[in-house]
Amino acid sequence: MIPKPPQRGDRAQHVVDHIREAIITGTLPPGSALRQEELAATHASSRMPIREALRTLSAEGLVQLIPNRGAIVAPIDVEELRETCEMREAAEALAIRLSVPHLSNAQIDLAASIQKQIETAPPEELGSLNKEFHCTLYAPAGRPRLMAHISSLHDIADRYLRFTLLHLDYIDRSTSEHQALLDACYRRDVEEAMRLTSTHIVEAGKTLETYLRKHLETRL
Amino acid sequence: MIPKPPQRGDRAQHVVDHIREAIITGTLPPGSALRQEELAATHASSRMPIREALRTLSAEGLVQLIPNRGAIVAPIDVEELRETCEMREAAEALAIRLSVPHLSNAQIDLAASIQKQIETAPPEELGSLNKEFHCTLYAPAGRPRLMAHISSLHDIADRYLRFTLLHLDYIDRSTSEHQALLDACYRRDVEEAMRLTSTHIVEAGKTLETYLRKHLETRL
DNA sequence: ACACTCCAAATTGGATCCAATAATTTAAAG
């Protein structure tokens, strides 16, 4: 799967990135077992980097480590989705508040171009593009730890996107909300940008929750 | 150092707890090297559990992993302190908002008793007791991931406490602010509890920052 | 048919071993 062993010392990091991607996209479905031997084979390495990778992913909340029984992809549940959206609201309202005073027009233009890409992108790229859009607006705040936290929350939330990706009303609403947020940024209206960020996240969370409940019903 | 090898499977966890404690209290000073062989010896184990522990602590932000060069205790700096306080403010305002509607008098009494302990506790226990006080008030919110996040932020912030522990005005102010917060909780005044939580964290942050700057000056 | 026990296979956790990289010391030259 990974032909060229990169540099010594990065092995675990590459494995982390690869597994994270697979979990977010659903290639590795929630609850599925992560066998060290198997992962080692697909990554052409021994079990050791895998074990370190699993520990990192556990800290990110994407896998659960069960002592003496191995790791599973973190199950999805409505509670987690709700809590993640609440935390996103708090963290991103803070981020946009700190960022807007330092935003340049060029930086907002950059975010706007990402939004353009979103509108024609294939569904499987929506999650990462959406994260990129928001983080572009937060970057001028100069808060690396806050950014990492937000990024991690996006990763968790993106797992739930899979269930509503095809629903155009979700994308349309997101698009118009992004547009309004960009406008507020161009006007350097901190209060409005915070309000829009909050409602954007809350509304997206509600929509996701609705579709997730529907999805879970059909499964049971 | 750890006489009894616990159960198979939580070796790394015990190592994590032990090193975390040592970093927070300053036993392991900021920037100091963490040699795997050395840590393995003091924990009567091989290097493997150490390596996993270091990865976990890296995710918590308490150590820095430098590829091919090992781990160091995360340096302290004013930027991190500020960012951590900002994140605490956002996360804990959310936590108290969600918690107050579910708070029982018994739970508030419990927090009040912890505050009593704080007032007579030795300096080295102030950090963990303070965390316990706040988390007791947040527990009824039923948000385990938010709690873990807040707990992690406290751990980081507590490293900076060491520099001001002896300053009584800091403790006095904290005590009166805790008291006001308890009052607001007894009245179930969500808005006031949020406001008090925010200012409590912000003020504590400012005080810590002031003393940290002084401390750094004397070092240079 | 069901439950229980015991045994074998699978799998993880920890120890050890080896190779690659970084740090340090020594040696040499200007």
Next chain:
DNA sequence: CTTTAAATTATTGGATCCAATTTGGAGTGT
């Protein structure tokens, strides 16, 4: 005497090995 180059040492990253725990199944008794 200082500075640079080479070799030696220390330390990490990854592979392999072994022991402990769990899982699944076969067999037995009720």
